Amino acid sequence: MSKRRIKKIAIIGSGIMGSGIACHFANIGVDVLLLDIVPRELNDKEKAKGLTLEDKVVRNRIVNDALAASLKSKPSPIYSQSFASRITTGNLEDDIAKVADVDWIMEVVVERLDIKQQVFEKLEKHRKPGTLITSNTSGIPIKFMSEGRSEDFQKHFCGTHFFNPARYLKLFEIIPGPKTDQAVLDFLNEYGEKFLGKTSVIAKDTPAFIGNRIGIFSIQSLFHTVKDLDLTIEEVDKLSGPVIGRPKSATFRTVDVVGLDTLVHVANGIRENCPKDERLELFELPDFINKMMENKWLGSKTGQGFYKKVKKEDGSSEILSLDLNTLEYRASKRAKFATLELTKTVDKVVDRFKILVKGKDKAGEFYRKSFAALFAYVSNRIPEITDDLYKIDDAMKAGFGWEHGPFQIWDAIGVEKGIEIMKAEGLEPNAWVNDMLASGSTSFYTVKEGATYAYDIPKKSQEKIPGQDAFIILDNIRKTNEVFKNSGVVIEDLGDGILNCEFQSKMNTIGGDVLAGLNKAIDLAEKDFAGLVVGNQAANFSVGANIGMIFMMAAEQEYDELNMAIKYFQDTMMRMRYSSIPTISAPHGMALGGGCELSLHADKVVAAAETYMGLVEFGVGVIPGGGGSKEMALRASDIFHKGDVQLNVLQEYFLTIGMAKVSTSAYEAFDLGLLQKGKDVVVVNKDRQIAVAKQHAKLMADAGYTQPVKRNDVLVLGKQALGMFMVGTDSMEDSNYISEHDMKIANKLAYVMAGGDLSEPTLVTEQYLLDIEREAFLSLCTERKTLERIQHMLTKGKPLRN
Structure with a gap:
């Protein structure tokens, strides 16, 4: 069978969902044709311009306005605004014939069966045989949609349900129709994981599929519990948020963001179409x-829901909450x-569940009630919505941002304990759960030889979950493959001669223990291994240096010790670059300050697409002191061409640090000079990142990696650049754009990046730049205003402008 490739996709319907999906396909390099209907009448602007309904600009108004709105929305649906050029817009009358040239047609029109069927009838006239055709419906049965279509259409047709926003939520549900070819399902399953960066889950054609069926049940169950236990909406959001590994928006704030009408629409769909559901x-x-x-x-979308933002008399805003008894805001x-x-001292969410269900107060009661209802419900959905329990967990994690799925939570509490809680609420698990315990399996999941196994109900045994070979799951190998451990890191053997250094500190900050661990990892790799990956699978790669430690030393005026600590940081970064083995950094999520500096010094960066990278030290009153300022000067020097362009290049790099710019994706990090084209790579599926990083380390080692020679050819511009920077910061301070202290920090950075006040452009060593960088960093640590900024960041979690 020939290998199917997706070079071009047509998306039919440009609403929030359609435009979002179009942007995500553009993100991964696919050409997109985005089509929508032709307007029936002119708007006021068009009338004023004397346009007619025949004008192209009017005919494409709906699709162009929708895409423009999507590209402006925050968070952005697109990795880089330049990728929008991969999307071509058109309308369903003039441009429908163009679907003959695409590899995949996806329908994302309104949730009405009659309209969807009309669209498919039109599309079939132009679709060439063999082209994939799918619907992004969230509720209409797939079997009804392809009725009356040709054999080839039905064979290549199924549901492909993205969650909104398509770029950020990882769930990709694939729902077969009655005649969908197995090869089509297999292709989409792999394509979703590998190219779209999603968690692909093949679901059955049941109302609301997997994610929404369980997710809406969970929310509806909470709606009823609120009343039973007389809880406020703030209390429910506190109980159902980050403390149990759910998003910050928890329950009610999430409903406000998604829209109550959307939730009601799905809930009504389930109520009307699932007469046999035991919790109807x-x-x-x-x-x-x-x-x-x-x-x-x-x-x-209507300005008020469970919460309402109001302006106070003094101009500040306040968020009011809805009292569910009086339906008034307060x-x-x-x-x-x-x-x-x-649970405050329990860092790992998974370890909190046992404590929460034992609670003696209203919170304990809330958890027992809601988990009992959830466990009973999910046990009864097999085999109705899926045959595999792990698919329910995958769907909840990827579609609703839960850190742990229902069966994983049940395992954490203990299967028998879960049944006990259920019985106290008058509920029973499905019979297969008792059969599982009787068969000798005491948990839904087990880990063997680095792989995850899940209980298979028909086989009554633990079976390896398919598709794991592309992943390395650090949680699964940490205990068996541990080579070294201290309070800041765990070093694991990834196999094939490659080590991984995984940060374990709070928010993965880099302090003395992490630096010691990094040095140890390089020692071990140089002695007995072939390469080193620095990567982890926490929420963020690293939020930077441990500023609490810096604050303590600076406040106590222990400047010699502070100097030693910064030198230790710099030396460790230089070891990342100048070791005898290839070093790979694998950043994802936030890679800020020191986390960014570490990536700047690795031989190669394998970044997750969702990497928010930046040198943000200005926010705490210092300059990058772990080699970041030096590195940006070095990178500017590497692309200098003759003449005055040099100053412009240097200025770009200076502004990246001076404005504490943070990339909104890994692709944007290339634009900021933090990642390097032709050297660093981006992985769309974060789950594959450690495995891909390992492959790159092995490839470099196998190709005969040689230790780099330290640089002594960095061109710095001296007084010429320093003068330009100082004029700039001076005028910015004059116009009140920056504070006096901002100007002081910027001038220190300027001094480092210009290489000091040398009388002419000069070639210097990296060490020379590191020494003046460290000196500048230390001198800023003696400033009262810097200490105020650090303290403010430590206590309030946001930067202070002073």
Whole structure:
């Protein structure tokens, strides 16, 4: 069979979802044809211009306006604005014939079966045989959509359901129709994982599929629990947020963002189409929801939902909360529970569940009630919505941002304990759970030889979850493959001669223990291994140096020790670059300050597409002191061409640090000079990142890696550049654009990046630049205003402008 490739896709429907999906295909380099309907009448602007309904600009107005709105939205649907050029727009009358040239047609029009069927009828006239054709429906049965279509159409047709926003939410549900060819499902499953960076889950054609069926049940169940336990919305959001590994927006804030009408639409769909669902009564909407729907309090899109932002008399804004008993808005109240206090010192979310369900207060009761309902419900959905329990967990993690799926939470509490909680609530698990315990399996999941196994219900045994060979899961290998460990890092053997150094500090900050661990990793790799990856699978790669430690030393005026600490940081970064083995950095999420500096010094960066990278030290009143300032001067020097362009190049790099710019994706990090074209690579699926980083390390080692020679040819511009920078910072301070202290920091950075006040452009060594960088960093640490900035960041978590 010939290998299917997707070079071009047509997306039909340009609403929020359609435009978002179009942007994500553009993100991964696919050509996109985005089509929508032709307007029926002119708008005022068009009338004023004397346009007619025949003008191209009018005919494409709907699609162009929708795409423009999407590209402006925050967070951005596109990795880099330049990628938008991969999207061509058009309309369903003039441009529909162009679908003959695409490899995949995806329908994303309104959720009405009759309209979808009309669209498919039109598309079939132009679609060439063998082209994939899918629908991004979230609720309409797939089997109805392809009725009456040709054999070839039905064979290549299925549901491909993205979650909104398409770039950020990882769930990609694939729903077969009655006649979908298995090869089509296999292709989409792999394409979703490998190219789109998603968690692909093949679901059955049941209402709301997997993610929304369980997710909406979970929210509806909470709606009823709120009333039963007389909880406020703040209390529920406190209990159902980060403490249990759910997004910060928890329950009610999430509903406000998604839109209450969207939730109600799915809940009603389940209620009407799942008559055999044993918890059907939970999909009935409580009175307060009906009232909110009547009042059009739908959330962010109508300006009020469960929360409402209001302006106070002094011009500041305040967020009010809805009282569910009176349906009136009131000032927000802080939520506090004794049970939650007990989990404050428990860093790993998975270790908190056992404590939470034992709680003696209302919080404990809340967790027992909601987990009992959830566990019973998911056990009864197999085999209705899927045959595999791990698919339910995958769907909840990827579609709703849960850190752990229902069966993983149940495992964390203990399967038998979970059943006990259920029985206390008058619920029972499905019979297969008791069969599992009887068969000798005491948990839903087990880990063997670095792979995850899940209980297979028909086989009554633990079976290896397919598709893991492309991944390395650090949680699975940490214990068996550990080579070294201290309080800051774990060093694991990834196999094939490659080591991994995984940070384990809070938010993966880089302090003395992490630096010691990094040095140890390089020692071990140079002695007995072939290469080193620095990577982890926490929420963020690293938020930078441990500023608490710097603050303590600076406040105590222990400048010699501070100097030694900074030199240790710099020396460790230089070892990353000048060791005898290839070093690979694998950043993802936030890679800030020292986390960014580490990546700047690796031989190669294998970045996740969602990497937010930047040198943000200005925010705490210092300059990058771990080699970052030196490195930006060096990178500028490497691209200098003759003449005055040199100053412009240097200025670009200076502004990246001076404005504390952070990339909104790995692709944007190339534009900022933090990643290097032709050297560093981007991986769209974060789950594959460590495995890909390992491959690159092995490739470099196998190709005969030689230790680089230290640089002594960095061209610095001296007084010429320093003068230009100082004139710039001076005028910015004069016009109140920056504070006096900002100017002081900027001038210190200018001194480093210009290489000091040398009388003419000069070639210097890297060490020369590191020494003046360290000196500048130390001198800023003696400033009261810098200490105020560091303290503010430590206590408030945001930068202070002073």
